[in-house]
Amino acid sequence: MSKKIVTVILVIIAILVIIALSAIIWYNTSIGPVSSDEIIHVVEVEMGSNSSTIANQLKEEGLIKSQLAFKMYVKLNNVSNFQAGTYQLTKKMSVKEITEALQTGKVESKDVITITFIEGKNMKWIASKIAEETNNTVENVYELLQDEDYINSVIEERWFITDEIKNKDIYYPLEGYLFPDTYQFENKDITVHDIFETLLDQMESKLEPYKKDIQKSKYSVHEILTIASIIENEAVFDKDRKDVSSVIYNRLNQNMPIQSDVTTYYAFKIDMGERDLYQSEINTYNPYNTRGPKMEGKLPVGPISTVGLSSIEAAINPNKTSYLYFVADKNGNVYFTRTNEEHSKKIDELQDQGLWIEF
Numbered sequence: 001m002s003k004k005i006v007t008v009i010l011v012i013i014a015i016l017v018i019i020a021l022s023a024i025i026w027y028n029t030s031i032g033p034v035s036s037d038e039i040i041h042v043v044e045v046e047m048g049s050n051s052s053t054i055a056n057q058l059k060e061e062g063l064i065k066s067q068l069a070f071k072m073y074v075k076l077n078n079v080s081n082f083q084a085g086t087y088q089l090t091k092k093m094s095v096k097e098i099t100e101a102l103q104t105g106k107v108e109s110k111d112v113i114t115i116t117f118i119e120g121k122n123m124k125w126i127a128s129k130i131a132e133e134t135n136n137t138v139e140n141v142y143e144l145l146q147d148e149d150y151i152n153s154v155i156e157e158r159w160f161i162t163d164e165i166k167n168k169d170i171y172y173p174l175e176g177y178l179f180p181d182t183y184q185f186e187n188k189d190i191t192v193h194d195i196f197e198t199l200l201d202q203m204e205s206k207l208e209p210y211k212k213d214i215q216k217s218k219y220s221v222h223e224i225l226t227i228a229s230i231i232e233n234e235a236v237f238d239k240d241r242k243d244v245s246s247v248i249y250n251r252l253n254q255n256m257p258i259q260s261d262v263t264t265y266y267a268f269k270i271d272m273g274e275r276d277l278y279q280s281e282i283n284t285y286n287p288y289n290t291r292g293p294k295m296e297g298k299l300p301v302g303p304i305s306t307v308g309l310s311s312i313e314a315a316i317n318p319n320k321t322s323y324l325y326f327v328a329d330k331n332g333n334v335y336f337t338r339t340n341e342e343h344s345k346k347i348d349e350l351q352d353q354g355l356w357i358e359f
Contacts, residue, residue: 176303
């Protein structure tokens with residue numbers, strides 16, 4: 001056998017060894033804990049669920065790294081006796097620990113609480129919701145938001161959060177960063193810190209697929225979330241979000257003020273629907289108020305509410321339009337126009353039709 005053939009064979013063997021070692025490393029890593037997070041996730045396993053169904057559930061909850069690795073572990077270890085029931089699991093558990101737990105049967109968890117955080121709600125609402133559903137107070141929420149050490153730790157530990165949230169003009173540093181969803185916690189003694197960490201984990205998982213797109217854009221994550229929060233409050237229906245987004249970007253590109261009422265309401269800490277804005281408020285400079293002076297081509301200093309995934313997607317991938325104006329009627333329908341004349345005409349039409357929003 002020639003040296004050339006021997007060399008080729010050795011190279012092939014080396015490649016196969018490398019592939020095998022890589023597969024083993026990947027597998028061992030994938031069946032380990034997702035993180036050190038000890039927040040309880042309540043998982044319902046229904047009668048007749050197989051390993052694929054359970055793997056999907058666990059992946060959706062962020063409790064395993066890989067569905068494939070989970071199913072491989074089940075197959076290699078002959079795990080077949082999963083029991084229907086209610087389980088309390090954490091991201092700190094390995095696949096081995098999770099599969100062992102799922103073989104024990106139903107776990108009673110009477111103290112578990114469920115909290116739903118809604119899209120488009122601001123930090124005042126979140127603080128009230130936490131106080132309503134847990135043994136914390138509104139003051140506990142604000143105390144953590146004012147804790148400089150905590151805010152610094154959040155910035156240090158998470159790629160999508162930067163010193164932008166420490167701007168002195170921002171009302172609440174984590175406004176817009178807490179992902180709205182339905183969450184389950186161990187009991188009412190859950191701390192504000194652990195609630196925030198859970199919602200921040202969820203935001204990170206939602207943003208991760210868009211990380212490269214955001215890095216390529218000229219806007220930071222903070223600015224994307226700010227845009228998304230305006231979209232969230234201006235568009236009731238998903239179908240309108242990308243066009244609303246296009247208006248915002250078109251105005252920024254033309255050095256025009258965004259002129260969004262929802263930012264003015266937030267600037268002066270007035271809830272939408274509470275009352276109409278005063279002209280004096282509209283005309284007052286505030287780094288959140290995009291209808292005020294000195295805001296040409298500028299975003300608000302930070303997000304104004306929680307944001308859902310569709311608003312994030314719209315902020316990252318707006319439609320390409322020439323729209324510069326939009327207005328919504330009392331049913332939530334949004335109308336887009338290109339000129340101020342068209343915009344004014346549409347408002348007149350809505351008023352004539354009794355569709356104009358009045359508080």
